[in-house]
Amino acid sequence: MSLPEIREAQASPDVAAIYAALRSGVGVAQVNLIWRHAAALPEVLDWLWAQAAPALASGAAAGARDRIAARVAVPALAPIAAPPGVADLIETYNRGNLTNLAVLTAIRLRAAGAAPAAPGAAAPVGAMLPVPPPLPKLADLPPEAATLVRGLAAKHRLSDASVVPSLYLHLTHWPEMLALLDPVLSPDGVAAGRDGAVAVAAAEAPGLIAALGPAPAPPAALDGFVATLALFTREVIPGMVPIGLALRRAVAMGR
Template sequence: MAAAALPEIREAEAPPDIAAIYAALREASGVPLVNLIHRHLATLPGVLPWVWQAVRPPLEDGRLAGARDRLAAAVPLPPATLLPENALSAAERREVAALAETYNRGNLTNLILLTALRRALEGTPAEPGPPPPAIAPPAMLPMPPPLPKLAALPPALAAAVQALAARHGDTGVVPSLYLHLAHWPGIPPALPGWLGAALDPAAIAAGRDAARRLAEREADALRPALALAGEVPNGHGPAVLAVLGTFTRQVIPAMVPIGLALRRVLAQG
């Protein structure tokens, strides 16, 4: 089954109230784009402002940045592969590396924060490890090119993007990194060769599970800093828990090792 695009409010299409929250998320995280999970939550009336209020304190005080660095260092990766010679020009390598770093920072941020939010909403007992160090938030990353729309891609390129998404199982989500890489049309069909074992479905599942377990420890350490303001608005609690479950148990933790593996490949030579 081909993955379909998840309903979302894109940054360029956001009404003023949603655009203001998008701007605050970008500023606090140092990520110049708003990740898919937030763009989807924006489609549920009243939900994104509630989520932003809940996650804002640890995002702004530096504890999330410390947890993010600690998680990235702990994620296990398959053996490294080599980027094929002449696969990218030097300029293209820099551009793709910058895009990968944007997704790495965004995915690590959202995996920790939204896992903390999900576990708090579920009432899961916290099992915190050592608190993360509070470090200065990093500088804003450079703005990537606009995110393409799947339906606007040439059929063969769209099929390559959907084939990458299909390696993750039937999640119903096309990870935005794969779609964004379509700016370089040769990359989506070549990515399995570049990343090797990291994109094998079994390795994706193992990496996902490892990243999820590590993130749960970091999330529990941050849970006391969340600012939950009552129930999820407008009766959207079940829908929010469902989408948080999909993203924090499947979509985001699966993409964390892949993004880190892509960064490692691009850093060679």
């Protein structure tokens, strides 16, 4: 997916400060693409962060993250004896995807008129996870790895077929992990898991809306961003949540 973005190394001091607070609030050492894209649109990152920051700081987002993880149906994978570093990478994506799904769904639904409800219990964010290895680019991958990544991405049947979930790219550091996933995942199974994660996040949203900060005045670029936010919270992120949780379980069983 070709979205304008501001990468962490290119961030201005103001954007870098939000990125640092976001990493701390989520507990992962990377910033998700949807946030980097928001930074490239005038005033959109400020609009997003003003709402998300209190929910992250209070532990409300972490509580929602944990409840979503507990309620999502997870596909069955055989135990995996994962190479060193894989478990930390999977946990980075689980924590990031679950937190972003919770917070960004709440922001999107509030912008569409959803009302707050009684907040759920807060939870600790958790210790910062290790910095993941560099994220490979699809164009730079060996042909065999690129074919595996494209095949897995196609099983998501995303409305924008150019989207490649970042976890698949990151796992090309360990291509044997992708080879294990490929025969297990099916388009119908991925769709069912995604729809279940969307529903669980939507059910959690009213309580999390109560923990959001006030929304600033809508910036001029917001309409276009909301469409991308819907793509990420209805398709891209929730499609990866059950897969990441299944990998977490399989790696834990394989230790």
